[in-house]
Amino acid sequence: MRIxxxxxxxxxxxxxxxxxxxxxxxxxxAQAANQAAEPGDQGAIIITAQKRASTVQDTPxxxxxxxxxxxxxxxxxxxxxxxxxxxxxxxxxxxxxxxxVSIRGVSAGQIVRDQPGVKEQVGIYLDExxxxxxLFTPDFDLYDLNRVETLRGPQGTLFGSGxxxxxxxxxxxxxKIGVVEGSVEGGISVLKGGxxxxxxxAAVNVPISDTFAARIVGYxxxxxxxxxxxxxxxxxxxxxxxxxxxxxxxxxxxxPGVTVTPRFVFQRATANGFNRQDEYNLYDNQFTTGAGxxxxxxxxxxxxxxxxxxxxxxxxxLTASYDMGPAELTSVTSYMNRNILVSRDASALTGSVSVxxxxxxxxxxxxxxxxxxxxxxxxxxxxxxxxxxxxxxxNQFTQEVRLASTGSGPLQxxxxxxxxxxxxxxxxxxxxxxxxxxxxxxAPGLSAIVDxxxxxxxNPYHADLPYQIHQRALFGEGSYKLGQFKxxxxxxxxxxxxxxxxxxxxxxxxxxDITNRTKSDGFSPRGIISWEPNRxxxxxxxxxxxxxxxxVNDPLNLGLCTSDDAAIYGPFAAATYTDExxxxxxxxxKYSKHGITFNAAAFYNDxxxxxxxxxxxxxxxxxxxNVPKAHSKGIEAEFSAHPIEGLDxxxxxxxxxxxxxxxxxxxxxxxxxxxxxxxxxPTVPKYQLAATAGYGxxxxxxxxxxxxxxxxxxxxxxxxPGDQEPGAGTFDFLFYDPATGSHGFSTALPPGTNFGSLKLxxxxxxDASLSFKWGFGLEVVGYxxxxxxxxxxLSLDRERGGRARLGYNIGTPRTIGLTLRQSFGxxxxxxxVPEPVAPPPPPPVVEEPAAPPPPPPPPPPPPPPPxxxxxx
Numbered sequence: 001m002r003i004x005x006x007x008x009x010x011x012x013x014x015x016x017x018x019x020x021x022x023x024x025x026x027x028x029x030a031q032a033a034n035q036a037a038e039p040g041d042q043g044a045i046i047i048t049a050q051k052r053a054s055t056v057q058d059t060p061x062x063x064x065x066x067x068x069x070x071x072x073x074x075x076x077x078x079x080x081x082x083x084x085x086x087x088x089x090x091x092x093x094x095x096x097x098x099x100x101v102s103i104r105g106v107s108a109g110q111i112v113r114d115q116p117g118v119k120e121q122v123g124i125y126l127d128e129x130x131x132x133x134x135l136f137t138p139d140f141d142l143y144d145l146n147r148v149e150t151l152r153g154p155q156g157t158l159f160g161s162g163x164x165x166x167x168x169x170x171x172x173x174x175x176k177i178g179v180v181e182g183s184v185e186g187g188i189s190v191l192k193g194g195x196x197x198x199x200x201x202a203a204v205n206v207p208i209s210d211t212f213a214a215r216i217v218g219y220x221x222x223x224x225x226x227x228x229x230x231x232x233x234x235x236x237x238x239x240x241x242x243x244x245x246x247x248x249x250x251x252x253x254x255x256p257g258v259t260v261t262p263r264f265v266f267q268r269a270t271a272n273g274f275n276r277q278d279e280y281n282l283y284d285n286q287f288t289t290g291a292g293x294x295x296x297x298x299x300x301x302x303x304x305x306x307x308x309x310x311x312x313x314x315x316x317x318l319t320a321s322y323d324m325g326p327a328e329l330t331s332v333t334s335y336m337n338r339n340i341l342v343s344r345d346a347s348a349l350t351g352s353v354s355v356x357x358x359x360x361x362x363x364x365x366x367x368x369x370x371x372x373x374x375x376x377x378x379x380x381x382x383x384x385x386x387x388x389x390x391x392x393x394x395n396q397f398t399q400e401v402r403l404a405s406t407g408s409g410p411l412q413x414x415x416x417x418x419x420x421x422x423x424x425x426x427x428x429x430x431x432x433x434x435x436x437x438x439x440x441x442x443a444p445g446l447s448a449i450v451d452x453x454x455x456x457x458x459n460p461y462h463a464d465l466p467y468q469i470h471q472r473a474l475f476g477e478g479s480y481k482l483g484q485f486k487x488x489x490x491x492x493x494x495x496x497x498x499x500x501x502x503x504x505x506x507x508x509x510x511x512x513d514i515t516n517r518t519k520s521d522g523f524s525p526r527g528i529i530s531w532e533p534n535r536x537x538x539x540x541x542x543x544x545x546x547x548x549x550x551x552v553n554d555p556l557n558l559g560l561c562t563s564d565d566a567a568i569y570g571p572f573a574a575a576t577y578t579d580e581x582x583x584x585x586x587x588x589x590k591y592s593k594h595g596i597t598f599n600a601a602a603f604y605n606d607x608x609x610x611x612x613x614x615x616x617x618x619x620x621x622x623x624x625x626n627v628p629k630a631h632s633k634g635i636e637a638e639f640s641a642h643p644i645e646g647l648d649x650x651x652x653x654x655x656x657x658x659x660x661x662x663x664x665x666x667x668x669x670x671x672x673x674x675x676x677x678x679x680x681x682p683t684v685p686k687y688q689l690a691a692t693a694g695y696g697x698x699x700x701x702x703x704x705x706x707x708x709x710x711x712x713x714x715x716x717x718x719x720x721p722g723d724q725e726p727g728a729g730t731f732d733f734l735f736y737d738p739a740t741g742s743h744g745f746s747t748a749l750p751p752g753t754n755f756g757s758l759k760l761x762x763x764x765x766x767d768a769s770l771s772f773k774w775g776f777g778l779e780v781v782g783y784x785x786x787x788x789x790x791x792x793x794l795s796l797d798r799e800r801g802g803r804a805r806l807g808y809n810i811g812t813p814r815t816i817g818l819t820l821r822q823s824f825g826x827x828x829x830x831x832x833v834p835e836p837v838a839p840p841p842p843p844p845v846v847e848e849p850a851a852p853p854p855p856p857p858p859p860p861p862p863p864p865p866p867x868x869x870x871x872x
Contacts, residue, residue, distance in 0.1 A: 027053070027127075027174065049151050049169075050477070051158060051330075051404055051414045057590045060479075060488055060530040060540045062152040062601040064089075064638060064652075068145050068173075073694070073708055075769060075783045075817070077221075078139060079148075079168065084712040084765070085690045086150050087636035087654040089168075091137075092683045092719075093794040093809055096241055096271040097311040097340070099137045103152050103166030105632035105658035105684045106582065106605060108612045108624075115622050116392065116426040116465055117500065117551040118613060123155065123163035126170045126265065129317045129334035130398050130420065132162045136340055138313055139269055141243060143185065144203040144217045146171045152636070153584045153603065154546020156524030157477050157490040160418060164546035164582050173203070174261070175215040175251035181205045181825035183777075189817030192789050193299065194226030195237040197817075205825070213251045220244040226299055226813050227273060231283065232385070233303035233345070241271030241309070257323040265315040273307045274344075276797055278807040280733060282348040282355070283383075287735040287744065298791060299810065304347040304385040312339045323406065330416075331401050338394040346388035348804035349620065350432055350460065353508065353560055354382045355734045355743050381438040382736045382743055386430060393425045402475075415476030422469040430461040430506065439507060452505030452513070461557070463504035470497045471549075477526065488528035488542075495521045496549045502574075508557050508620075516552040520579050536593040540601075541586070548580040548611065550626075556619045560800070565617040568669055577624045580611045600637040607631060610660075610681075614673040615720060617801045618732075627675055629661035632684075646697045653689040660721070674721030674728075682723070683795070685715035685762070702775040709768040716762045719796035723758035731802035763792040763811075777823040789814040 027048050045056050045065040056065055064086045066074075076082050080091040080099060090107075092100040100107075101122040108121065115135070124132045131138050142148075148170055155163040182204035189197045199221035207213045221244070225237030245267030253259045278284075281302040296302060317334035402416025435458045436447040447457070454462050477490025497519040504512045526544035556573040558566055588601030607630040616623050634656035641649045658681035664670045680686075689712070696706030718724050736743040769783035792811035799805035 027171075045147065047147070047149050048171075049149055049167075051402060052406070052412065056599075057538065057592050057597075060486065060528045060538070061542055061544075062088075062586065062588055062599070062603075062636065064150045064152070066148045066150075068147065071142050071145065071148070072781075072821075073706075073769070073771075074692075074710065075767070075781070075785060075819070076142060078142075079137070082142075082148055084688070084714065085652055085692070085710070087638050087652045087688070088152050088634075088656075089150050089166075090684055090688065093275070093811070094135070095274040095276070095342075095809060096239075096309045097137075097139045097269055098135055098309075098342070099139070100135065100683060101137055101168060102684055103150070104603060104605065104636070104654075105634060105656035105681060106165035106607070107658065107681050107683045108580075108610055115554075115613065115624075116424060116467065117498075117554070118611070118624060119548050119551065120162045121165045121548055123159045123161075123167040124170075125159070125167065126315065127172055127263075127317075128319050128332040128400070129315060129336070130396075131313075131315065131336060133338065133394065136311065136338070136392065138267075138338075139243070139311070140170055140267065141201075141219050141221065141245060142170075143201045143219050144173050144183070144215075144247075146173045152601070153542075153586060153605075154524070154526075154544050154582055156546040157475055157492045157526045157544070158414070160473055160475070160492060160494060161471065161496065161547060161549050164548045164580060172217075172247060172249070173205075173215065175213040175249050176205050176207075177213045177251060177253055178207050178210065179205055179213070179826065180207060181823070183821060183823040185819065185821045187817055187819035189224065189815050191224045191226045191812065192814040194813060195224030195240050197224035197240075197815075198222050211253045215247075215249045215251075217247040218245075223271070225273065227275060227277070227301060227810075228299060229273070229301050229303040230296070231302040231304055233306045235303075235306075238301075238303070238306075239271060239273035239275055241269065243267065243269040245313075260318070260320050262318045263316070265317075266313070268312045269310070271309040273301075273303075274309070275794075275810050275812070276301050276807050277791075277793075277810045278302055278805060280731075280802075280806045282351050282734055282736055282804050283738055285733070285735050287742075288737040289739045299813070301807070302348075303345045305345040305387045307345050308341065308343040310339075310341040313337070326405060326407050327403055328406050329401075329403050332399070334396075334398050336394065336396045338392065340390075340392040340394075342390040344388045344390075346386045346430060346799075347384065349388065349799045350384065350386035350430065350435075351382040351736055352734045352800050352804035353460075355736060378438055378441070379736075379741050379743055381435070383738055383741075384432050384434055384438075386432040386435075389427075389429045389431070391425075391427045391429075395423045397421045410481040411478065412480075413476070413478035416474075418471075418473040418475065420469070420471040422467070424467040424469065426465040426467070428461065428463045429456070430459055430508070432460055433458050435460055447507065450505060450507050450509070450511060452503070452509070452511040454505045456505070459506055461504070461506040461508040463502070463509065465503075465554075466501055468499040471495065479528075484532050486530040486532070488530070489526070491523055491525040493521070493523045494547070495519075496579075498549075498551060500552060502554055504555070508559050510555055510558055512555045514555065514574060516574075516576075518550060518552055518576060520549055522547055522579060522581070524581075537589065537591050539587075539589045541588075542584070544584045546582045546584065550576065550578045550580070550611065551624070552576050553623050554621065556616060556621045556623075558619070560621075561619040562617070565619050568666070568672060569616040569619060569621075569623060572623050572625065573621075577611055577626045578609050580607070580609050580626075582607045595642040597640045598637070599639075600635065602635045603633065605632040612673075612675060612721060614675070614722065615798070615801060617672065618803060620800045625664070625673065625675060627660055627662050627664075630659065630681060631661055632656065632658040632681065634658075646695055648692075648694040650692045651690070653687070655687045656684060657686070658684050671725050672722055674718075674723065674725045676721075676725075679721055679724055680718060682718045682721050685717045687713070687715040689713040699772070704773045706771045706773075707769075708771075710766070712765045712767075714763055714765075714792070716759050718759055723796065728758050729756045731806065734803050758796055760793045760796065760808075763790050764788075765790060765792070765811075779819075779821040779823075781819040781821070783817050783819070785815045785817070786811070786813060 083089040151167040155167040185201045201219035203217040225240030227239045249263040284302040321330035404414035473494040475492040479488040524545040528542040532538040583606045586603035610627040610630045636654040692710040694708040766787045771781040773779040793808040
């Protein structure tokens with residue numbers, strides 16, 4: 001570790017001691033080319049997926065790039081919107097700012113809000129900076145992007161941990177020296193049965209001098225709500241929200257081949273509720289009086305306490321590099337701070353514990369858990385409002401230094417080092433006003449005894465989990481081309497260390513105070529062989545390895561567990577789970593000629609020690625299990641064509657088979673968790689298909705119009721592995737009637753509620769848009785998204801194993817919108833006009849001898865032989 005740190009510090013010092021060329025000449029070439037690329041034309045897009053510029057077609061593995069024009073034409077606002085048009089890319093929506101990204105069916109199950117130790121399986125980058133964070137994938141605004149790259153398959157060699165399934169890169173437009181350009185955009189939208197949304201955005205590139213430029217982006221969006229709430233916190237369209245932010249990038253080129261790019265990014269996203277639909281709630285169900293549960297239905301939740309989400313992200317980074325001719329030295333330094341709040345109505349959770357009486361399993365003197373039975377509590381405790389507040393504060397510093405070849409010779413290479421230091425503080429609080437009075441009336445002083453040093457009142461559960469995570473790595477990759485063949489090989493060696501403290505208190509906790517340390521190291525190689533018989537076709541085969549570092553499980557909340565659940569899940573609490581690794585074997589081809597692009601790949605992922613997340617039943621806890629063997633295999637294809645002038649056709653699809661190849665030895669645990677040989681991996685659809693057709697032409701002398709329509713089909717999937725087990729739809733429901741105070745426990749499904757299958761059904765979305773664009777840069781777009789108002793069920797949302805609440809996270813209803821865009825500039829700034837200077841006097845006339853006549857020109861060269869093929 002000391003060797004790698006010294007190397008990184010020394011190389012970083014070199015990068016700044018020598019004049020720096022920032023945001024890399026490779027990326028500058030990609031940016032310039034992509035602004036002229038037509039939407040959907042993968043063959044013309046330049047990317048930097050291998051840390052150097054190449055076209056999508058020339059990159060020797062499966063990759064997709066969506067340009068700004070593609071994003072605008074799809075009216076995409078989030079990565080989830082983009083994913084539906086990218087083969088193999090799936091995003092599980094768990095609420096605002098809480099998405100899980102998977103690529104090629106590599107998924108380990110739903111990561112919920114209180115699992116800060118679980119690592120991501122897909123790396124997320126904003127340009128050169130790592131912004132990945134398990135569960136809380138940054139929901140960056142997509143305005144003024146150059147492209148979004150999706151690198152399929154493990155990218156452990158160049159992108160490290162968290163890229164076991166692949167990598168997604170948001171690439172922003174960079175500052176340009178000597179160029180004045182910009183754009184403004186405004187829009188309004190109306191949701192079926194919901195609220196009105198609007199947004200305003202602007203970007204400007206300003207040349208400050210002949211060596212200095214700035215690019216400034218600002219945006220504000222209001223998202224309309226579409227979920228209604230019943231209960232004490234009733235309201236209409238309660239899940240509306242806002243997102244605003246800025247990106248300020250500077251570019252300095254003090255000498256030829258020398259540049260420095262500092263940048264500041266700020267974004268704040270908030271929501272007043274979640275895209276959830278309750279099917280059963282402790283307080284509103286078939287056992288309660290009044291509406292008798294009929295209030296709950298499509299796009300409706302029951303709330304006692306208002307809910308809220310907030311994610312404030314600040315990123316400061318500096319990319320510096322020096323073009324030395326045959327090679328380019330690059331340094332990327334970044335610091336990210338995130339402050340996240342997830343505030344949920346936990347009344348049903350807290351009330352369900354009170355209904356079952358499990359909260360009384362404590363010794364009054366020591367606070368230790370003791371066996372029952374116990375006398376009944378005052379039923380009014382069940383009706384208290386309770387607010388679960390999860391907060392995450394992150395400080396992350398990363399440094400990468402690399403040296404890469406830039407020539408056009410047969411040998412290409414890159415090598416470097418990487419370090420990351422992360423401090424992540426996670427806290428849970430459960431403020432429940434009036435709770436201690438009920439508890440102390442039953443057992444005087446008990447609430448203070450179990451506080452465990454926090455000094456909190458009316459807070460039956462509280463926990464602090466500070467993390468310190470350190471990672472170091474050395475990496476390298478090279479390729480050599482010989483005739484029609486090219487071989488690529490590389491690897492990454494990494495060191496990882498994590499320190500964590502788990503400190504909890506309150507009646508629902510075990511009063512734990514545990515410190516854990518984990519560490520690991522490993523090597524991830526990659527090898528690729530490419531054959532290019534002509535410029536139109538290439539065939540690639542590869543074997544590559546990815547990894548995801550391990551961690552430690554949290555202790556169970558034993559005071560909430562039934563005796564069965566405590567016995568089944570207890571041995572795995574506070575246990576270490578090891579690194580996950582994946583070997584990817586794939587073969588693919590890329591073809592592009594005469595306006596047709598067709599890229600496809602077949603792959604097999606052999607997964608070892610898959611880190612599977614499971615729900616520990618009644619314990620209101622989650623655990624991670626290492627499954628020795630699993631696999632993901634499938635095919636993916638992307639096709640685009642321009643058969644006639646103005647007509648664009650495209651298709652993207654993937655078919656996946658992702659399954660466990662191991663069964664947990666304990667048969668009861670196997671049936672509870674679903675970790676069984678042959679069961680599907682969770683959160684991933686078996687298929688994902690998207691087809692788009694567009695047609696446009698000139699209207700008059702100065703207006704272009706374009707009509708676009710798309711159909712997206714997402715296959716069925718399971719939220720957790722256990723959801724596919726027989727009997728998974730049977731829940732032990734609890735209920736409380738606020739009107740009468742009656743409460744009880746039912747082992748049967750409520751009448752009229754069918755949970756026979758927990759499989760999330762497949763769904764189809766149809767979108768359409770019509771745009772008009774004038775020659776002076778004005779564009780007007782009208783669109784309809786989700787034309788048939790489908791209500792997609794994106795994930796199953798359950799509280800305390802379904803005892804407190806059961807529902808679904810749902811998609812956005814039909815949306816009708818109008819967007820206006822105005823772009824300007826794009827020309828180089830005019831050079832200053834010099835002061836007029838008097839011409840010098842003419843030289844004296846000197847008679848010269850007449851020059852001889854010039855020789856006749858040489859004959860023209862013979863015509864070249866016919867080309868054997870072409871690319872693009």
